[in-house]
Amino acid sequence: MSAAPYPYAWAAGYYDDGDRPQVVTSRFQYDDSYTLDRYHATGGYEGLRKALGMQPAEVADEVKKSTLLGRGGAGFPAGVKWGFTPAGVWPRYLVVNGDESEPGTYKDRLLMELDPHQLIEGCLIASYAAGLSQCFLYVRGEMALAHERVAKALDDAYAAGYIGKNILDTNFSVDIVLHWGAGAYVVGEETALIESLEGERGMPRLKPPYFPAAIGLYGMPTIVNNVETLSNLPFIASNGSAAYTAIGTETSPGTRMIAVSGHVKRPGVYEIVNGSTTFRDLIYGDEFAQGIRDGNELKAFVPGGGSAPWFVADQLDIPFEGREASGAGSMLGSGAVMVMDDTTDIPAAALTLVKFYAHESCGKCVPCREGGTWLYRILERIVAGNGTDADLDTIRQVGESICPGDMPHAASERLGISAVPFPYKMTTICFVGPSAYVPVHSAMTLFPEEFDALVTKREPRSLIHVTAAPSGGQ
Amino acid sequence: MSRLTDANVALAREIIARYPKKKSALIPLVHLSQQQNGYVTEDAMRHVAELIDVTPAEVYGTASFYEMFRFEPTGKYLINICGTLSCALMGADQLMHHAEHTLGVKAGSTTPDGLITLQHAECQAACTEAPTLQVNYRHRFRVTAADFDQLVDDLRAGKLDGEIPPHGTLGRNRQHIPADRxxxxxxPDDVTTGPAWIEIAEAAQ
Structure with a gap:
């Protein structure tokens, strides 16, 4: 166990990979990466200075040209999103989504803990370009260190004249307020985040009409951007959109931070080139996770956070590109790959995710509130060895009430099934409901024999382990 | 008992002033009360309601939605063991089993001396360092059974007092916006025109 948060076990390998472009993680190599001194010494706030030398509309245009895709999960172009604010309606707000809690995902926490000034600079550039007069930086409640680092960085940046009245002696003025969350996964959904910021229970709003860019915080136009998305802006402002689009592919420029966890030799958070890096590279590549632990075989992997349908070995050569992943039956989501080796009890693994989403349902939409809970209860009894054939049918019926019609899944050569492309239809406002069905649907579709065995044998199990205890290598 | 102290009321007013509408300060102020009292009391919620001009029921209505707010006395140290997929794959259930044995209490309860509350938790955003736990929302990575026992010994001996403040304190430092900046x-109703830098840029065109 390492007591201090840093250095991470994977850090050494991370730093050695100097030939990969680093857009957002370039300062992670320094022990004092989070300080204003280090930020200044490494080109910090130069993007802001450049932006302030341009007209706001020119800055917005540059971001649009960079095709910076939102990194929160939906992957919508940030510059286009900014353009949705209605003309002449003031004030406009910026809400930073730092409520990262998608299972398997962490990049925003690292960006806030290790490079808070980069995020602050991104907030300032966005506010200048889109005319946002106040910024609320919503940090997930359970991230104590991020609160401390971001609070200190904000204090230092205020004192240095980067935030507040007449920034760098221009007529640009904006406050950035650090706001604490208090523990609710659903608040990562942008309209729920706004509700929470208004002091309410974090329940999503209906879209339409509540698209935040039109009707957001306090009913005013509001841009909600993810931490990683905003952290890309200093690079784009400093180097221009052409330098950004030179990395990655045309449809997915730049880099992405991907957490690779589970049964791999070197789990870690890697900044990868968007669009071209494949899942095989990520899981087996020497510069990334270096393969499956203990010489075991890959059984399945979750390609884009707990909400994403699962992939198996047949999908390893798919690149990290949104359309390719959708076509193959899943999504890239929040940038999290969770790897399961052949010692994994698949129904028990799916149960951990179903439990998560059932637990995190806010209770607003009936299919999620009731359906998610029933999916959890039924799957729990199947995994415990007390389920029947009828339970498998009930799971599908409950799933159908949340996601009517074809449910996306991956192809499997072993089973002779082809892919159903992403996305699904849904009867709920947000993705929490469908996300409770996704893992059990994937598991039942790709590993039907494990569920059949459980309901046929019906041997009650008192202590269930998702896998055998971790190997000695860890 | 347990209304906010004068010092915390001053802090509360500073926080409230940052928001265009007072109710936005609800969650930060309930956190502040939890920092003061170790958990969220009814008196504290009444006091928060007074400060932001809402009813106590509205404060409870919002606060009860969020998992970090606890409405009954809680151990000085809240240990949350993550059980979501990445941690489960690396032995989280075995770790929880061990923790329950070491502490002599089941998950969801507090040790008889009132020092440690043990809980199941969901994803803690440290999935590559599984299995993980948090003590008062401070991470511990790749935790073995022996690590857990050492952690409990250290907490009991007060060795981690500087690093891990008592339950309820989130950050050891807070944002302070200087008045002159x-x-x-x-x-929002008082704002009718665009911000200065936008108006000037548009006028110049």
């Missing part, structure tokens, strides 16, 4: 929050 602050733009100040305006109620």
């Amino acid at each position: 602050a733009v100040g929050a305006q109620h």
Whole structure:
């Protein structure tokens, strides 16, 4: 166990990979990466200075040209999103989504803990370009260190004249307020985040009409951007959109931070080139996770956070590109790959995710509130060895009430099934409901024999382990 | 008992002033009360309601939605063991089993001396360092059974007092916006024109 948060076990390998472009993680190599001194010494706030030398509309245009895709999960172009604010309606707000809690995902926490000034600079550039007069930086409640680092960085940046009245002696003025969350996964959904910021229970709003860019915080136009998305802006402002689009592919420029966890030799958070890096590279590549632990075989992997349908070995050569992943039956989501080796009890693994989403349902939409809970209860009894054939049918019926019609899944050569492309239809406002069905649907579709065995044998199990205890290598 | 102290009321007013509408300060102020009292009391919620001009029921209504707010006495140290997929794959259930044995209590309860509360938790955003736990929301990575026992010994001996403040304290430092630099929050109804840098840029075109 390492007591201090840093250095991470994977850090050494991370730093050695100097030939990969680093857009957002370039300062992670320094022990004092989070300080204003280090930020200044490494080109910090130069993007802001450049932006302030341009007209706001020119800055917005540059971001649009960079095709910076939102990194929160939906992957919508940030510059286009900014353009949705209605003309002449003031004030406009910026809400930073730092409520990262998608299972398997962490990049925003690292960006806030290790490079808070980069995020602050991104907030300032966005506010200048889109005319946002106040910024609320919503940090997930359970991230104590991020609160401390971001609070200190904000204090230092205020004192240095980067935030507040007449920034760098221009007529640009904006406050950035650090706001604490208090523990609710659903608040990562942008309209729920706004509700929470208004002091309410974090329940999503209906879209339409509540698209935040039109009707957001306090009913005013509001841009909600993810931490990683905003952290890309200093690079784009400093180097221009052409330098950004030179990395990655045309449809997915730049880099992405991907957490690779589970049964791999070197789990870690890697900044990868968007669009071209494949899942095989990520899981087996020497510069990334270096393969499956203990010489075991890959059984399945979750390609884009707990909400994403699962992939198996047949999908390893798919690149990290949104359309390719959708076509193959899943999504890239929040940038999290969770790897399961052949010692994994698949129904028990799916149960951990179903439990998560059932637990995190806010209770607003009936299919999620009731359906998610029933999916959890039924799957729990199947995994415990007390389920029947009828339970498998009930799971599908409950799933159908949340996601009517074809449910996306991956192809499997072993089973002779082809892919159903992403996305699904849904009867709920947000993705929490469908996300409770996704893992059990994937598991039942790709590993039907494990569920059949459980309901046929019906041997009650008192202590269930998702896998055998971790190997000695860890 | 347990209304906010004068010092915390001053802090509360500073926090409230940052928001265009007072109710936005609800969650930060309930956190502040939990920092003061170790958990969220009814008196504290009444006091928060007074400060932001809502009813106590509205404060409870919002606060009860969020998992970090606890409405009954809690151990000085809240240990949350993650059980979501990445941690489960690396032995989280075995770790929880061990923790329950070491502490002599089941998950969801507090040790008889009132020092440690043990809980199941969901994803803690440290999935590559599984299995993980948090003590008062401070991470511990790749935790073995022996690590857990050492952690409990250290907590009991007070060895981690500087690093891990008592339950309820989130950050050991807080944001302070200096008055001479602050733009100040305006109620949205009081804003009718665009911000200066936009108006000037548009006028120049």
